[in-house]
Amino acid sequence: MKMITALALLLLSAGFAVGAVQRPDAARVKQQMVGSYKLVSFVNIDQNGVATKSPFTIGQISYDAAGRMSAQLMREGRARLTTPQASEAESATAYSGFISYYGRYTIDADKGTVTHHVEGGMSPNMVGAELVRYYEFSPDGKSLFLMVKNGERVTGRLQWDRY
Numbered sequence: 001m002k003m004i005t006a007l008a009l010l011l012l013s014a015g016f017a018v019g020a021v022q023r024p025d026a027a028r029v030k031q032q033m034v035g036s037y038k039l040v041s042f043v044n045i046d047q048n049g050v051a052t053k054s055p056f057t058i059g060q061i062s063y064d065a066a067g068r069m070s071a072q073l074m075r076e077g078r079a080r081l082t083t084p085q086a087s088e089a090e091s092a093t094a095y096s097g098f099i100s101y102y103g104r105y106t107i108d109a110d111k112g113t114v115t116h117h118v119e120g121g122m123s124p125n126m127v128g129a130e131l132v133r134y135y136e137f138s139p140d141g142k143s144l145f146l147m148v149k150n151g152e153r154v155t156g157r158l159q160w161d162r163y
Helices: 002-022 026-033 088-095
Strands: 035-045 051-053 056-063 068-075 098-108 113-121 130-137 143-150 153-162
Touching: 026 098, 026 130
Parallel strands: none
Antiparallel strands: 035 051, 035 056, 035 153, 056 068, 068 098, 098 113, 113 130, 130 143, 143 153
């Protein structure tokens, strides 16, 4: 009986070891994520699963080895301000077409998430935010996909390609 129990424990621990080897660790994911990417597509997904192209069609995101990141997204075709002293309405329209923030990032490889810890951004309301993104890499490693979720439902999907 002791021999069977020992064998069972050995097999059980071997199974856990195999699972641990197959699970990516944060350091390996970070190494793969480090770099600069350009925005290829950004879609919002409604509660019925219908994807709609986001008006933010231009952008870049960067992750460095020191654990820092920055992101910028812009609406294509933003109108230029007509004068240096543009009206409040004209300025609000211009600036609402741009999103920018930076800060630290952390990876949870078990959950498949990267969290952007916002330290500064164009909107003061973003400062202090923790933006959780679910990540995937294309098989060739040239594309990074970031998903925004509400519970288990994906509400946004961004494709970023390496520069």
